[in-house]
Amino acid sequence: MSTIEKAxxxxxxxxxxxxxxxxxxxxxxxxxxxxxxxTIFGYPGGAIMPIYxxxxxxxxxxxxxLVRHEQGGIHAAQxxxxxxxxxxxxxxxxxxxxxxxxxxxxxxxxxxxxxxxITGQVFAHLLGTDAFQETDVINITTPVTKWNYQVxxxxxxxxxxxxxxYIARSGRPGPVLIDITKNAxxxxxxxxxxxxxxxVRSYRPKPIxxxxxxxEAAKLINEAEKPxxxxxxxxxxxxxxxxxxxxxxxxxxxxxxxxMGLSAIPSDHPLNVGMLGMHGNYGPNVLTNECDVLIAIGMxxxxxxxxxxxKYAKQAKVIHLDIDPAEVDKNVKSTVPVWGDCxxxxxxxxxxxxxxxxPQWLQKFKDMMKEEEDSCITPELNPTSDQLTMGEVIKNLNxxxxxxxxxxxxxxxxxxxxxxxxxxxxxxxxxxxxxxxTMGFALPAAIGAKMGAPERTTVAIIGDGxxxxxxxxxxxxxxxxxxVKILILNNQFLxxxxxxxxxxxxxxxxxxxxxxxxxxxxxxxxxxxGQSVSKRADLKKALTEMLNTKGAYLLEVMVGxxxxxxxxxxxxxxxxxxxxK
Amino acid sequence: MKQEFTVTVYxxxxxxxxxxxxxxxxxxxxxxxxxxxxxxxxxxxHRFTIVINELEEVVKKLxxxxxxxxxxxxxxxxxxxxxxxxxxxxxKVPTDEIAEKVKVERLLRxxxxxxxxxxxxxxxxxxxxxxEEINKLIAVLEPYGLIEFVRSARVAIIKASSxxxxxxxxxxxxxxxxxxxxxxYLGQGDQVFTM
Numbered sequence: 001m002s003t004i005e006k007a008x009x010x011x012x013x014x015x016x017x018x019x020x021x022x023x024x025x026x027x028x029x030x031x032x033x034x035x036x037x038x039t040i041f042g043y044p045g046g047a048i049m050p051i052y053x054x055x056x057x058x059x060x061x062x063x064x065x066l067v068r069h070e071q072g073g074i075h076a077a078q079x080x081x082x083x084x085x086x087x088x089x090x091x092x093x094x095x096x097x098x099x100x101x102x103x104x105x106x107x108x109x110x111x112x113x114x115x116x117x118i119t120g121q122v123f124a125h126l127l128g129t130d131a132f133q134e135t136d137v138i139n140i141t142t143p144v145t146k147w148n149y150q151v152x153x154x155x156x157x158x159x160x161x162x163x164x165x166y167i168a169r170s171g172r173p174g175p176v177l178i179d180i181t182k183n184a185x186x187x188x189x190x191x192x193x194x195x196x197x198x199x200v201r202s203y204r205p206k207p208i209x210x211x212x213x214x215x216e217a218a219k220l221i222n223e224a225e226k227p228x229x230x231x232x233x234x235x236x237x238x239x240x241x242x243x244x245x246x247x248x249x250x251x252x253x254x255x256x257x258x259x260m261g262l263s264a265i266p267s268d269h270p271l272n273v274g275m276l277g278m279h280g281n282y283g284p285n286v287l288t289n290e291c292d293v294l295i296a297i298g299m300x301x302x303x304x305x306x307x308x309x310x311k312y313a314k315q316a317k318v319i320h321l322d323i324d325p326a327e328v329d330k331n332v333k334s335t336v337p338v339w340g341d342c343x344x345x346x347x348x349x350x351x352x353x354x355x356x357x358x359p360q361w362l363q364k365f366k367d368m369m370k371e372e373e374d375s376c377i378t379p380e381l382n383p384t385s386d387q388l389t390m391g392e393v394i395k396n397l398n399x400x401x402x403x404x405x406x407x408x409x410x411x412x413x414x415x416x417x418x419x420x421x422x423x424x425x426x427x428x429x430x431x432x433x434x435x436x437x438t439m440g441f442a443l444p445a446a447i448g449a450k451m452g453a454p455e456r457t458t459v460a461i462i463g464d465g466x467x468x469x470x471x472x473x474x475x476x477x478x479x480x481x482x483x484v485k486i487l488i489l490n491n492q493f494l495x496x497x498x499x500x501x502x503x504x505x506x507x508x509x510x511x512x513x514x515x516x517x518x519x520x521x522x523x524x525x526x527x528x529x530g531q532s533v534s535k536r537a538d539l540k541k542a543l544t545e546m547l548n549t550k551g552a553y554l555l556e557v558m559v560g561x562x563x564x565x566x567x568x569x570x571x572x573x574x575x576x577x578x579x580x581k
Numbered sequence: 582m583k584q585e586f587t588v589t590v591y592x593x594x595x596x597x598x599x600x601x602x603x604x605x606x607x608x609x610x611x612x613x614x615x616x617x618x619x620x621x622x623x624x625x626x627h628r629f630t631i632v633i634n635e636l637e638e639v640v641k642k643l644x645x646x647x648x649x650x651x652x653x654x655x656x657x658x659x660x661x662x663x664x665x666x667x668x669x670x671x672x673k674v675p676t677d678e679i680a681e682k683v684k685v686e687r688l689l690r691x692x693x694x695x696x697x698x699x700x701x702x703x704x705x706x707x708x709x710x711x712x713e714e715i716n717k718l719i720a721v722l723e724p725y726g727l728i729e730f731v732r733s734a735r736v737a738i739i740k741a742s743s744x745x746x747x748x749x750x751x752x753x754x755x756x757x758x759x760x761x762x763x764x765x766y767l768g769q770g771d772q773v774f775t776m
Binding site: 143329 | 592593596597600601604608642645646648649651652653654752753
């Protein structure tokens with residue numbers, strides 16, 4: 001048999017991309033396009049002007065949202081990242097522009113939100129001279145970034161940005177800040193194209209999976225009589241919702257969530273037994289100290305979840321699945337550490353466990369839920385007094401949205417109530433500042449969350465205190481026509497602090513009595529329609545109007561001034577000492 | 582109980598990394614007793630040697646947090662009997678005092694010190710050793726008018742280490758090999774699987 005020799009194909013050699021001479025600023029925007037960025041939140045200023053000048057020609061490809069304050073910009077990028085599962089991108093200028101990012105960076109760091117922030121910096125030759133709007137951004141942001149880097153030469157920009165996006169989104173995600181001096185933004189260089197980064201020598205995004213631990217963990221689960229699954233945002237960040245549901249359904253184990261994990265499984269899932277932590281549900285807290293095997297997945301045993309550590313789950317064998325080796329044994333000593341990405345480890349574990357149900361054990365959670373309903377939930381959702389409660393607002397909202405909305409919350413009582421009572425049908429729907437507890441987060445984060453999932457209804461639930469911290473972003477909503485529903489739950493107090501003062505400081509209400517402007521009038525000034533309600537009879541109609549209005553809407557609901565959030569694990573107490581009143 | 586630990590960190594050579602590592606200690610209010618940065622056995626890889634007084638539990642967690650930093654390859658922590666360590670010290674004393682007293686010379690020889698500079702007005706001696714030996718020599722020289730004293734940071738070699746060459750090869754691979762992620766639990770079975 002003869003073979004025909006193939007002649008080398010002529011003229012088919014891959015063409016090298018033509019070398020273009022471009023500025024550092026253009027290289028930044030080209031990198032964004034290569035990384036799939038479509039939206040930028042930012043605010044211009046002197047040291048970032050060359051990038052904004054380049055952006056002028058990229059307006060068709062990159063949508064830039066002009067915020068009203070850099071903190072608003074970074075929270076918006078966080079909201080975008082959380083609802084889309086992609087990287088949020090921010091522009092800010094040097095000096096005050098950059099320092100205004102710090103709160104958002106700290107928030108993104110502790111809540112593992114992938115961000116790439118670009119800050120302008122003074123010319124390289126002015127570094128260290130106290131030049132106008134110069135600040136040492138790299139050192140200021142070091143503790144609150146996963147990685148940061150200062151670029152002083154434009155030729156570095158493509159590779160540094162590739163590294164920035166890779167680090168921000170891989171492994172346990174986090175914020176990255178790239179500080180670019182003005183000369184590097186202006187500098188022209190020969191651009192040889194963009195290569196995505198997929199490896200950094202000194203960086204291990206995830207540890208390798210140890211099969212022997214999976215086997216050990218499966219053995220513990222199979223032998224358990226009262227196993228309990230608790231999970232956090234790791235399930236969402238790992239895009240492992242399906243793998244997670246398969247795991248709990250085969251294992252048949254009651255499952256509770258941290259507020260960062262909320263929405264990863266549907267609220268009505270039969271194995272969903274509720275919320276963990278300080279204001280979580282009764283059963284999950286008490287039974288943490290009764291289970292025999294505790295399976296923690298993608299969560300970090302925050303003190304708000306564990307209460308007093310030396311009395312936390314001491315009777316249980318602990319299996320901890322986490323992508324970050326530093327989290328394992330940080331707060332709670334694990335019996336079996338399962339290091340790795342839960343998208344990989346969960347299917348391995350599912351394969352080795354037996355199909356089981358624990359009807360009696362599950363019933364225990366249900367019984368305790370009944371107890372909680374009688375003493376906390378029913379009075380909150382179906383109050384007998386004339387005053388509205390936060391809980392009934394959320395209940396009505398659930399009925400109208402069917403649990404399909406993205407709920408963005410601020411920090412405080414309304415946040416706990418919303419997390420407790422909001423219903424969810426799909427993942428990435430609960431956006432809140434969990435670790436840092438940043439008041440003022442919700443309004444800008446809702447802008448980003450809406451842009452990250454434009455087809456979805458986005459409701460920002462905010463207290464009267466938190467709203468006043470970043471209400472300037474109403475200007476962003478007005479100008480960029482963002483369809484955000486703003487629901488202010490106004491109790492005329494800094495409610496969570498007031499609650500603590502009532503319970504632990506002898507009702508000495510020290511500076512929690514906060515006055516507010518007429519929020520509806522403020523919104524009106526920004527061309528945003530709205531209304532304020534304080535009567536039960538008007539509530540549903542007002543919520544309906546809010547949801548049906550095209551574009552942004554502000555609804556203020558006046559709720560009881562001195563309502564408290566219960567149950568509550570008082571600080572310094574064990575989870576089993578949770579109080580129902 | 583708190584004890585002396587030497588933390589050895591292998592890193593990329595990057596501006597700002599010293600700060601990134603130093604703040605990991607200060608954030609936890611841990612005082613750095615001694616800090617040395619130097620090249621390592623591999624070109625381009627830096628080596629930090631940091632001495633602290635802490636509980637083992639704290640140091641273990643700290644080492645993991647340090648290792649998590651993007652530009653850090655590996656962090657080890659060791660007690661003093663797991664390392665070979667040295668410090669260097671310089672002593673400046675008036676030459677006339679020393680010259681007059683032959684006894685001093687004998688003492689210096691005893692402590693392994695050598696003269697680095699001898700001038701009319703002063704002499705600088707150098708010694709390397711462990712803290713105790715170095716401190717003893719201060720006491721000895723003080724009666725002869727010790728003008729200046731300085732001691733360097735600790736440098737240390739880990740007794741059980743086989744160096745970083747093979748580890749680095751693992752790091753350079755796209756996928757991490759078994760070598761890189763060290764696991765204290767591995768193969769220890771029930772001993773470790775307890776609360």
